[in-house]
Amino acid sequence: MIGDRIQYYRKQQGLSLEELAQRAEVAEPYLKAVEQHIKTNPSVYILARLANVLQVPIHELQKQEEMLDKEWLQLTKEAMDSGISKDEFRQFLDFNHWESDQ
Template sequence: MIGERVKKYRLEKGLSLTELAERAGVAKSYLSALERNIQQNPSVQFLEKVASELGITIDHLIKDTVKEGQSGLDTEWEKLVKEAMNSGVSKEEFKNFLEFNKWKLKNEDE
């Protein structure tokens, strides 16, 4: 079940239910219901937010097992990530870049 996997990864990260909900920008009550298998069909957007905060791919939440070394990214994304890593871009710089682009897209819509 997806909820059981969310809880497993959340606990591995040492996050409380409240912390994950706040960081991911999702309702704590919905997250709790999902972990208790009351809710069983979360949206892709919800899973993206939670997976991102847990530092995993959606595949890790959907599939029972994800083979070691299997990222869930298509070949082109893997190539881009490896290129960024090889060029010396740090995780923090990459996160900042993504946050800036999210901010930029949000402000363009307004």
């Protein structure tokens, strides 16, 4: 996850969370939330600031750890082609979670 990569490079540079936040001009509580996976999608603007301080290319912070397997990609494509919206899919997942809790 992105927070793990930020933390890895931060520690590699010997920076505390507070130091990185100050140097990158990012709120420390926000940075802490990213590293703890509470916030999982920091903006490119924030990532660029962090990458600059950490002396790594921004793509190192953004790279995907896992790719979807071919079956998931095919299912996703079929759902999109059939006209299912993201909201409808979320409702389906919510219903499935609710149903399994019953």
